[in-house]
Amino acid sequence: MKLARRFLPALLGVAALAAIPLVVKNSFFLHVCILVLMWTVLGAAWNVLGGFAGQVSFGHAALFAVGAYTTIILYLKGGLAPWWGIPLGGLAAAVVSLPIGFLCFRLRGPYFSLSTLAVAEIVKLVALNWESVTAGSVGYLITSLPPLSILGASVNWEGKVPFYVAAAILTVIALAATGWLRSSRIGAYLVAIRENEDAAEAVGIDTVRTKALTFALSAFLAGMGGGFYAFYFRYVDPDAVAGIGLSMEMVFIAVVGGLGTVGGPLVGAVFLTAVAELVRERFQAGHLIFYGLFMMLVIRYMPEGIWGRVRKIIDGKKGGS
Amino acid sequence: MALLEVEKLTRNFGGVCAVSNLSFSVTEGEILGLIGPNGAGKTTVFNLVTGFVRPTSGAIRLDGRSVVGLRPHAVARRGIARTFQIVKPFPGLSVRENVTLAAFLRHPARPEAEAAAEKVLERVGLSPRVNELASQLTLMDQKRLEMAKALATEPRLVLLDEPMGGLNATEVDVASALVQRIRESGVTVVLVEHVMKAIMRISDRVVVINQGEKIAEGPPAKVVEEPEVLAAYFGKKRVA
Numbered sequence: 420m421k422l423a424r425r426f427l428p429a430l431l432g433v434a435a436l437a438a439i440p441l442v443v444k445n446s447f448f449l450h451v452c453i454l455v456l457m458w459t460v461l462g463a464a465w466n467v468l469g470g471f472a473g474q475v476s477f478g479h480a481a482l483f484a485v486g487a488y489t490t491i492i493l494y495l496k497g498g499l500a501p502w503w504g505i506p507l508g509g510l511a512a513a514v515v516s517l518p519i520g521f522l523c524f525r526l527r528g529p530y531f532s533l534s535t536l537a538v539a540e541i542v543k544l545v546a547l548n549w550e551s552v553t554a555g556s557v558g559y560l561i562t563s564l565p566p567l568s569i570l571g572a573s574v575n576w577e578g579k580v581p582f583y584v585a586a587a588i589l590t591v592i593a594l595a596a597t598g599w600l601r602s603s604r605i606g607a608y609l610v611a612i613r614e615n616e617d618a619a620e621a622v623g624i625d626t627v628r629t630k631a632l633t634f635a636l637s638a639f640l641a642g643m644g645g646g647f648y649a650f651y652f653r654y655v656d657p658d659a660v661a662g663i664g665l666s667m668e669m670v671f672i673a674v675v676g677g678l679g680t681v682g683g684p685l686v687g688a689v690f691l692t693a694v695a696e697l698v699r700e701r702f703q704a705g706h707l708i709f710y711g712l713f714m715m716l717v718i719r720y721m722p723e724g725i726w727g728r729v730r731k732i733i734d735g736k737k738g739g740s
Numbered sequence: 741m742a743l744l745e746v747e748k749l750t751r752n753f754g755g756v757c758a759v760s761n762l763s764f765s766v767t768e769g770e771i772l773g774l775i776g777p778n779g780a781g782k783t784t785v786f787n788l789v790t791g792f793v794r795p796t797s798g799a800i801r802l803d804g805r806s807v808v809g810l811r812p813h814a815v816a817r818r819g820i821a822r823t824f825q826i827v828k829p830f831p832g833l834s835v836r837e838n839v840t841l842a843a844f845l846r847h848p849a850r851p852e853a854e855a856a857a858e859k860v861l862e863r864v865g866l867s868p869r870v871n872e873l874a875s876q877l878t879l880m881d882q883k884r885l886e887m888a889k890a891l892a893t894e895p896r897l898v899l900l901d902e903p904m905g906g907l908n909a910t911e912v913d914v915a916s917a918l919v920q921r922i923r924e925s926g927v928t929v930v931l932v933e934h935v936m937k938a939i940m941r942i943s944d945r946v947v948v949i950n951q952g953e954k955i956a957e958g959p960p961a962k963v964v965e966e967p968e969v970l971a972a973y974f975g976k977k978r979v980a
């Protein structure tokens with residue numbers, strides 16, 4: 420019974436994800452769904468570190484960029500198909516996260532946040548200037564994707580469905596990882612670190628190791644998100660994949676959805692992508708004002724996030740447990 | 741052999757010598773009182789022993805093995821637990837979860853950790869409060885929680901930093917009894933306390949420090965009669 424209750428929402432979610440491309444034939448709508456899923460993965464990546472462990476990073480674009488560049492370079496220079504490049508991009512980001520964590524985790528609170536911001540700027544500068552590897556500001560463009568056939572049918576890269584499927588798989592991985600984390604001992608340690616780092620150390624929690632492992636997981640997910648970006652948009656340059664806007668967007672999604680929740684990033688991505696698309700259509704100029712206004716309203720009236728609030732209401736009705 | 745040996749321990753903060761050439765040892769099974777006026781360096785000693793602060797020089801050994809250079813979590817794993825003078829709970833979590841987090845150190849699986857936490861909570865008298873948020877406890881209960889977290893790591897030695905500070909007379913009696921029960925359960929105790937009545941009653945031995953240096957050591961009743969101690973406490977001219 421308990422097991423069923425825990426996994427039922429997950430099963431329903433997977434079923435809904437699988438049903439969307441069967442029902443929806445409109446390619447713009449599928450495109451929006453793909454964006455939502457990509458942002459879900461990125462929000463979940465950020466949430467693992469920021470929401471659970473309370474380590475607010477303003478530099479996750481750096482990890483996204485490492486994933487995006489790894490995937491596109493492996494394909495263009497090494498001929499390795501993006502579906503291998505995406506997990507390798509995640510791994511590369513996880514490896515890069517180790518020295519970043521080593522440097523930044525010495526600092527706490529706002530100082531940690533600012534140091535991650537600085538690291539992201541450094542990564543962007545490296546991407547701009549290390550032209551032999553990154554092609555500098557010119558960037559990389561994928562003109563055609565490798566042929567692939569699944570169950571005898573060859574995949575049509577001009578349609579949206581294959582990308583939707585890839586994004587859905589990444590989303591399931593990201594949310595499953597978060598769900599596992601929440602129920603694990605490491606997840607409890609992260610909450611302890613968020614609540615009081617000294618107290619956590621005092622009761623025997625290796626805070627540095629726990630934060631580093633979590634950062635690596637967060638980086639792995641963000642790197643896969645970056646790899647997916649390269650695969651879907653087929654274009655990578657420093658502005659597109661290493662901008663500070665990207666880092667901020669990940670923060671917004673996790674916060675609006677609900678910090679430290681499993682479903683939050685999905686909810687946050689749905690709302691923010693929907694709001695962004697709606698206001699972009701109606702108001703040519705100044706659409707970001709409405710986007711910002713929406714953010715402010717949520718933070719002011721639902722500091723626990725949309726999904727956080729919904730969960731509170733559900734749990735409250737169950738008599739709290 | 742002593743359980744804890746502190747030898748020529750020194751720690752400077754800039755120009756201030758918070759702990760200076762301090763040596764003492766703790767015998768297994770005793771309650772050692774560590775006393776001294778405000779700013780004497782008592783909390784710094786605890787920070788040094790538990791790895792929150794690195795010594796400038798000197799040695800700290802548990803069971804003959806050095807713990808200098810270990811990070812606090814590793815010291816906890818070796819078997820030294822502490823409480824904080826200014827309590828440090830996990831404020832947004834329930835009392836039960838606070839203690840369970842500490843119990844994970846010896847019980848990696850959650851059900852066992854929760855069961856162990858439950859027992860510790862009972863020992864310190866917090867069982868009625870298990871579902872409350874740590875931030876909502878009274879001061880007395882916050883001090884109890886502080887002890888519960890330390891005990892849940894199943895230490896051999898526990899360092900209590902003013903567990904009675906700010907409590908009223910009745911609460912001090914309850915806390916004293918609790919400290920004695922901790923010792924009876926086989927855990928060695930070092931107690932920093934300002935409440936002299938409690939120190940005198942429950943310590944087997946006291947070490948007095950002033951300005952980072954040891955000025956006296958011995959049975960509580962004897963030590964408080966020493967002129968240096970009186971001078972340190974009542975601001976009389978130090979005896980040369």
Ligand SMILES: Nc1ncnc2c1ncn2[C@@H]1O[C@H](COP(=O)(O)OP(=O)(O)O)[C@@H](O)[C@H]1O
Binds near residue numbers: 756758780785
């Ligand atoms: N982290 C620190 N940085 C600078 N000075 C410190 C630090 N910790 C303690 N001190 C100084 O060391 C001295 C001893 O402090 P403390 O150990 O807290 O004394 P006690 O606990 O006996 O009241 C004080 O002068 C205090 O200001």
Ligand SMILES: [Mg+2]
Binds near residue numbers: 782783784825
């Ligand atoms: Mg003190």
